[in-house]
Amino acid sequence: MRRLITFGEPPTAPLPDDLSDAPDWVQANPRKIDRALERALARPAGGWYAVDDRRAIGRSPRAYTIAGEALILWRTPSGRLRAAPEACPHMGASLACAKTRGDNVVCPWHGLELGDGARGTWRERQAHDDGVLAWVRLDDGEAATDAPVLAPRPRGFLSGVIRMEARCEPADILANRLDPWHGAHYHPHSFARLAVLSDDGDVLTVRVAYRVAGPLAVEVDATFHCPDKRTIVMTIIGGEGIGSVVETHATPIGPGRCAVLEATLASSERRGFAVARRLAPLLRPMIARRAARLWVEDVEYAERRYALRQREPVRLTIAGGG
Ligand code: FES
Numbered sequence: 001m002r003r004l005i006t007f008g009e010p011p012t013a014p015l016p017d018d019l020s021d022a023p024d025w026v027q028a029n030p031r032k033i034d035r036a037l038e039r040a041l042a043r044p045a046g047g048w049y050a051v052d053d054r055r056a057i058g059r060s061p062r063a064y065t066i067a068g069e070a071l072i073l074w075r076t077p078s079g080r081l082r083a084a085p086e087a088c089p090h091m092g093a094s095l096a097c098a099k100t101r102g103d104n105v106v107c108p109w110h111g112l113e114l115g116d117g118a119r120g121t122w123r124e125r126q127a128h129d130d131g132v133l134a135w136v137r138l139d140d141g142e143a144a145t146d147a148p149v150l151a152p153r154p155r156g157f158l159s160g161v162i163r164m165e166a167r168c169e170p171a172d173i174l175a176n177r178l179d180p181w182h183g184a185h186y187h188p189h190s191f192a193r194l195a196v197l198s199d200d201g202d203v204l205t206v207r208v209a210y211r212v213a214g215p216l217a218v219e220v221d222a223t224f225h226c227p228d229k230r231t232i233v234m235t236i237i238g239g240e241g242i243g244s245v246v247e248t249h250a251t252p253i254g255p256g257r258c259a260v261l262e263a264t265l266a267s268s269e270r271r272g273f274a275v276a277r278r279l280a281p282l283l284r285p286m287i288a289r290r291a292a293r294l295w296v297e298d299v300e301y302a303e304r305r306y307a308l309r310q311r312e313p314v315r316l317t318i319a320g321g322g
């Protein structure tokens with residue numbers, strides 16, 4: 001085993017007396033993970049879907065498919081985020097190529113200006129910019145809320161966002177994160193060791209040594225919980241960077257396809273952090289690269305889970321305990 005040198009503020013919480021010493025494959029009980037997933041999937045999202053990094057959407061319309069709906073998102077000159085169907089209501093031209101005029105879009109085929117007010121079935125969708133991510137609300141049968149359900153975020157933070165697509169459903173993305181026991185085995189380049197300290201079915205608490213470079217690692221305590229049916233949030237509660245969060249949002253694209261949006265909101269009480277925030281444009285790609293590396297593997301995990309479900313409705317397990 002490679003030598004590990006931890007640095008930075010260590011977590012101070014004592015290890016629980018009943019900390020399991022069972023192997024990770026025994027602790028990773030698929031029935032328990034499925035039950036936690038079921039509870040997460042029952043939580044309301046108010047009809048809101050995370051679309052992309054807020055910075056990805058500017059004045060020119062950008063096309064996305066969300067839960068089977070082809071949409072465009074764009075910004076007005078004042079920076080307000082707008083969303084609407086991607087097909088022009090006249091003869092169906094793609095508004096992804098539309099020009100903008102003031103707050104509106106102008107169809108490239110015959111010049112119809114669209115924005116405020118409905119045109120047949122074409123009508124604007126509610127959009128929301130939470131300062132990190134862009135969201136859209138769809139009429140999906142859920143009781144609508146004015147804004148997405150967000151877990152608490154740190155007051156000052158440095159953020160990085162990645163967006164990847166996966167051949168699976170949002171549930172597979174959540175299931176991956178509801179299984180922290182895979183961390184040190186499946187991502188040894190990032191996690192040197194990981195222990196689940198507690199699991200009450202809704203909140204998982206872990207102590208994890210995160211590799212910074214070679215044998216150098218930072219050890220923190222972190223919780224995982226699902227504030228809504230398409231989101232899982234990791235929050236650092238002990239050690240370096242308390243209050244930092246990693247929000248993972250899984251947005252359905254269509255059957256068997258979804259987007260993973262992960263926003264890392266790093267925070268620190270350290271004095272140098274104010275300087276780091278000023279270096280945000282330089283540090284953002286680094287944060288995103290680390291997250292993307294993990295997600296390349298986790299997308300494989302999630303896709304595998306989905307593929308198995310497609311071909312084997314009955315799951316075989318050799319797990320102990322229930
Ligand atoms: S298709 Fe858009 S104006 Fe005709």
Ligand SMILES: [Fe+2]
Pocket residue numbers: 176182183186187294298
């Ligand atoms: Fe993972």
